[in-house]
Amino acid sequence: QVQVVESGGGLVQPGGSLRLSCAASGFTLDEYIIGWFRQAPGKEREGVSCISSSDGSTYYADSVKGRFTISSDIAKNTVYLQMNSLKPEDTAVYYCAAERTRVPVSWRVRDSDFTPNPNDYDYWGQGTQVTVSS
DSSP, rough: OOOOEEEEEEOOTTTEEEEEEEEEESSOOOGGGEEEEEETTSSSSSSEEETTTTTTTTOTTTTTTTTTTEEEETTTTEEEEEEEEGHHHHGGEEEEEEEOOOHHHHHHHHHHHOOOOOOGEEEEEEOEEEEEEE
């Protein structure tokens, strides 16, 4: 059974850090793109970052570039999102999702308008709340 499960959310002060984990089961990371999305109340779901473990290529939304780092541990079948310098506007429910594809992120970002599309993703986690507040 294919499944992704997020963990690591919580309450943090502005400027602080959190690391989210996405544990995958039922498939191997090199066959999928793993994406992190977030959704704040009253807003659309936003693609934050994604990674192809097959070639290590990554994507970051402009709003998180330089502050967030996505990585994958093939041995643990887990993808991480390290979030530093957190801001109140980062507050949202964060979702991990998996897309089965042979087209890696490195090909997709050749389109300067590329952003992760939630409709392309096949499997979703339950979400984890991240709250940035003093």
